[in-house]
Every structure is written in C-alpha cells, then in structure tokens.
Amino acid sequence: MEVYIDDMVVKSKKVEDHFSSFDIDQIRRDLNTHADALASLGSNFSPAVFDKIPIVHLLEPTIEKPGQTCPxxxxxxxxxxxxxxxxxxxxxxxxxxxxxxxxxxxxxxxxxxxxxxxxxxxxxxxxxLERHEAKQVIEDIHDGYCGNHKGGRSLASKVLRTGYFWPTLRADCIAYSFKCEACQLHSPFIHRPSKILHSISAP
Structure with missing residues (x-):
C-alpha cells in the first residue's frame, strides 16, 4: 500500500505543473456506495459464470493507430x-x-x-503463442519479478494456469529450466551414485 501511495504522489507531482490549481478531497464511505457496489459485484457471481471468459495477457500496446487492425x-x-x-x-x-x-x-x-x-x-x-512470445513468457514466469525458478513440469503447469499454450510447452519449459544457471548453482546435491554399486566379498 505504501508503494502504491508513493507512486501516486510521484505521478501527481509530475502533472501538477500543468494546472493552475487543484484540490484533493476524500469521499466518505456513505457517499461512495456506487463504487463499492461495483467493486464487490464480481464476488457475487459463481465461478461457473467465468469459465468461458477468455483471459488476454497483453504483450503489446493496446492503443492502435488509425487504420491499424490486430495483426x-x-x-x-x-x-x-x-x-x-x-x-x-x-x-x-x-x-x-x-x-x-x-x-x-x-x-x-x-x-x-x-x-x-x-x-x-x-x-x-x-x-x-508463437515461439518468440513463448520464450518471453517462460522467462518472465521462471525468473521474472514474481518468478521462483520452478522445475520444468511445475513451470509448464504454471504457464497453463496463467493462460498460455503452444504445442511444445512442456518440452520448452523443461529445456529452459535445465539451462538456467541459477537453478544449477542452487539445486540440491544428488548423493545417489551415478552407477549401480556392486558388493565385493573379502577374499
């Protein structure tokens, strides 16, 4: 909350030079019932209502130039x-x-x-997603701001839960986690021998 308030203060200071004067008023809760009702409207619906609503994660600016259509x-x-x-x-x-x-x-x-x-x-x-978009999504989810360096299978599951798909999703996530340097440095040591041990009897 403090970070959000600080961001608003910085933005307000940037635009205050464009106005001769402005006032900041706090609206009482009893006078803000319409906004409160709109905020709580989504929680009143059952989850089944939102099953077929597509989630579009924007990778490009949404503002289109005149005459431009979705490519x-x-x-x-x-x-x-x-x-x-x-x-x-x-x-x-x-x-x-x-x-x-x-x-x-x-x-x-x-x-x-x-x-x-x-x-x-x-x-x-x-x-x-296409290949270049899929690479960006994997990087953001695996080691982005909210990434936690998941393994390949769990990374693929998180990408699906986020709302993305491409045919080689699972293989790409596993390959990316294997190539991650931080995952290799901080992974637990494997004490299991690389070969099967054979017992040797004493002469």
Whole structure:
C-alpha cells in the first residue's frame, strides 16, 4: 500500500505543473456506495459464470493507430497458420488425412478478436503463442519479478494456469529450466551414485 501511495504522489507531482490549481478531497464511505457496489459485484457471481471468459495477457500496446487492425501471423512455418486459414478462409490441406486431422484438432480452438485461443478443460481459454512470445513468457514466469525458478513440469503447469499454450510447452519449459544457471548453482546435491554399486566379498 505504501508503494502504491508513493507512486501516486510521484505521478501527481509530475502533472501538477500543468494546472493552475487543484484540490484533493476524500469521499466518505456513505457517499461512495456506487463504487463499492461495483467493486464487490464480481464476488457475487459463481465461478461457473467465468469459465468461458477468455483471459488476454497483453504483450503489446493496446492503443492502435488509425487504420491499424490486430495483426495475424502470416508466417508459413507458424503452427497457428493452418488454424487461421481454416477459421478465417476455410482453407485446408490438399492431403485428405491432414485435412481431417486439422478439422478434429480445430474443434478445441477458437478465434477471438483475430487471436487464436485453445479451449481449456479446467477453466478459461488459453492464448496461443508463437515461439518468440513463448520464450518471453517462460522467462518472465521462471525468473521474472514474481518468478521462483520452478522445475520444468511445475513451470509448464504454471504457464497453463496463467493462460498460455503452444504445442511444445512442456518440452520448452523443461529445456529452459535445465539451462538456467541459477537453478544449477542452487539445486540440491544428488548423493545417489551415478552407477549401480556392486558388493565385493573379502577374499
């Protein structure tokens, strides 16, 4: 709370030069009932109401320039491109087996605001990421401000709970945790021998 108040004081001092005068008033609780009701509105709904609400974690600025739309990845090597082609243009592979497999997989995906999401069995939709976005997410969750240097499997579970998905999620998280220098320095010592011990009888 003190950090939040300090940030507000710093911001207010930056903008006070742009005004000739201003007043700061404290509103009594009985006069602020509408804001209190709005703040407590979310706690009155059951969790089932929010099961199908997508959680969008913003990796880029939300303010768009005039005439700019949400970009769609046109990279031919992207794993999301077949889904975009199928949902937006109805294009499938010429191979009959690949086309059938894509239609089956596409039943668990959807597009919201030109962004691909995967339908989660346990909760909200998962935002589908590209390789460069996935690397940034792993770094932030593993050793970011709130990171605790989890292992590969627990790191992958936390990424899913945060709301992200890509096909090689588990393998990428395990590989990243193995390469983390801090994890290797502070990991517990393994006292188990590298080879099976053989008993030697005395002559």
């Amino acid at each position: 769609i990845n046109e990279d031919t090597n992207s794993w999301t491109k077949p889904y975009y082609d199928w949902f937006l243009q109805g294009i499938l592979s010429k191979d009959r087996h690949e086309a059938r497999a894509l239609r089956i997989k596409a039943s668990t995906y959807t597009i919201i605001n030109n962004m691909l999401f995967k339908k989660s069995l346990a909760g909200p939709y998962l935002r589908c």
